[in-house]
Amino acid sequence: MPRELTQNRIQKIWVPTKDDKRRGTGAPHFANPPTVIVMVGLPARGKTYISKKLTRYLNWIGIPTKVFNVGEYRREAVKNYSSYDFFKPDNESAVKIRQQCALAALRDVKSYLKDEGGQVAVFDATNTTRDRRDLILKFGSENDFKIFFIESVCEDPSVIASNIMEVKVSCPDYKDCNKTEAMMDFQKRIECYRTSYQPLDPDQYDRDHSFIKVIDVGRRFLVNRIQDHIQSKIVYYLMNIHVQPRTIYLCRHGESKDNLEGRLGGDSGLSQRGRQFSAALARFVDEQQLKNLKVWTSQLCRSIQTAEHLGVPYEQWKALNEIDAGLCEDMTYDEVKEKFPEEFALRDEDKYYYRYPAGESYQDLVQRVEPVIMELERQENVLVVCHQAVMRCLLAYFLDKSADEMPYLKCPLHTVLKLTPVAYGCKVESISLNVEAVNTHRDRPEEVKRGPGTLIRRNSVTPLTSPESHIKKPRIEDLDEAPIQELPGSVASLALCTSTHIPLALAGQNLRSSSVCHDILLPC
């Protein structure tokens, strides 16, 4: 006999009745082994840029991902950076510290992927030697993690100088230096790595490894042995992003007749003030003096009417249509409350997952809107004229907002958000075009009890904010207890930590309570 099915009340998903118990939050499916993405490349090749951007994308499409930046571990361990001498290959004490940092980061990777519900960990370091990469491959195979390398190769001096200016000169290492000093020091730092750099070798050594080589900031790619869906998506994403300066403008359609009546959804035209906004938008766009602006709208009347005022060609995307409120379409919130009181309450309980009866949820929107994000990445200057819920989804992607925050992001009518990529993130400017409009924003109600997380299905799309890196304090304190100077110079034998984590077993070493570093391992 087939099992009884129940439709869960928030997501409207049919599940076998006995399974309707809510599972804990962040319980991912166990189908795929976790993946460690390993960045490879000389300094200032965009590794951290790629790490952060990729992590933001993966979290937005619902794959819990976190960056582990070994440089940050090093800054924790060595409070003050003095100069590039730290990175000289013959600076033995520094080499040991850097080694420990890498191992500490790997330990945190393991904990994230095994105990914290992580699905992808991005190991952001230079990883320029085969020894270091072999260490990671071993770590991966011991823990049943898939390993995927992303190597960034670039020898264009202007790109490198530009990278250094964008993100290195202002980094904590150089807080007490002027720009020229910082630039010079950093260039010397790069040289420290160059001699020992062994790029990925697709013909021989790395023939059986899965990786992508990004050459000259995306002009060329070498892709080897993609193993699964997530690696395929990562490759597709990397091939679509670019670093050309550009601006993205997000705004809603002008105030509509339905907005005036407080009605949800529908396909009404603009109100008079909505038309005024459209004219103001045209003037604003003109003033911005943009080269080749693309204009995208949804297929709903109000967004098209808004674009019409601009007097330029625009492209209609069905994927940009407002969230489908199903049976609640065209109703006011009061009418919804009256006709579907239970639904009304459920929505406030879990606005991200909540699916309108015969309609959509924010979670559905993210899936629907993903091709728009992919195309936005390919494009340069774009103005997107869309709707409240859709704009919240797009904004959550650009600003790295979680599923929890997304449905409550403020996207008022008659306001343009101007997004400019800068350093590792996105600058947002909010520009109100000074045309009055109703407020359509409903805050999270205070009295709503935050219930435990709803059922998380396989392939669930649950945007998460990319987690902040945090370096577990105890480890670094142990480092202080075993000061580097007292260790013998030739054989590296370090007491790394006394935590209950099982230390990495390195080639040819016995597993003891303290990890041992082989002295030929070169630092990252």
Add this chain to the structure above:
Amino acid sequence: MVGLPARGKTYISKKLTRYLNWIGVPTKVFNVGQYRREAVKTYKNFEFFKPDNEEAMRIRKACASAALKDVAAYFTKEHGQVAVFDATNTTRERRAVINSFAKEKGYKVFFVESICDDPDIITENIKQVKFGSPDYIDRDIEEAMSDFIQRIECYKASYMSIDDEKDRKLSYIKIFDVGSRFLVNRVQDHIQSRIVYYLMNIHVTPRTIYLSRHGESELNLLGRIGGDSGLSPRGLKYADALAKFIRGQNIKDLKVWTSHMKRTIQTAEALGVQYEQWKALNEIDAGVCEELTYEEIQENFPDEFAMRDQEKYRYRYPKGESYEDLVHRLEPVIMELERQENVLVICHQAIMRCLLSYFLDKSADELPYVRCPLHTVLKLTPVAYGCKVESFFLNIEAVNTHRDRPANVSVSRKTEEALQTVPDHN
């Protein structure tokens, strides 16, 4: 396309063309070998392809030019958007000709080179598609194999792969060893990016795809469209029969996919294995016509009903979807199906029509009328350049839900004319 013979160029050309057409990008293959077969009625042997055979060289060059001319006509007169120039194109000289042709006309060029030196794969390719080619129709297998191998040798001496240094300004993808490695250079635009993504997801490992609708539903019995009803008693019987059938197929590692609608999930439940729910597999949204019978649609929305019959592929239900919207929605499903191996997809009538049209290369006109009856499993196996289909009716009676295009599609038609092809229901 670029590559020695038997490297999968025509396989890729046809498959890619099928995909691009399905997602709505008008695409056509121009296979120079076919032009050659037109020009030289009977193929004798590999000597035709010897580099010193001047007369043959002239003919082959003329064929390539004729094909390029047709490419131009396809773009200007037939509104084509992508042309796949399927030939070996193994010399820099030939590729330069193509580049100047394109530059002159303002076309973009994207090279797809297939590189493979695994003798097993090449032999297998020759067996799969060359023996059946018109060139070898009267030969015995060993003769054909030996001749073809010598044909390949004719090209080898002058083969110059796309050069990563000299050709660094060109846009191309190199496929190594049937997809184990790729080199991608200078993707210029959206369509090239989609092409690259597609090529990186397809594979040639043998596998089977099973397509089926959910078992007969309560609303099916009443002749109502859409909705989210459960299975009827016969539908439940089908679910059991499907389970039995699948077990009998003895498939290794079968993935099972359903939609988010109760009727497909109930059907999958009977299989007793894990399944994955895809919202993208939900039935077409009939908007204001959800849960109506065709008679009720005719009564309440006669104009809409007529317009749907006029252009069923593009027609969008008010507040609902069109088949065209469905194709967009299903594209990620197709991409994932390409990545997977053995899969059973339990879906709905309109969805199954879309998926089947992708596999069997049906046009937008044919798509909305493809027959996908209830209680019938379609088994698809990739073979040579296409797909073999086997249909299994699992012997459980069900209503017919297929409505053919009526003779009169004008908005001024009478009710009986509109309802002429509606299948029987309770």
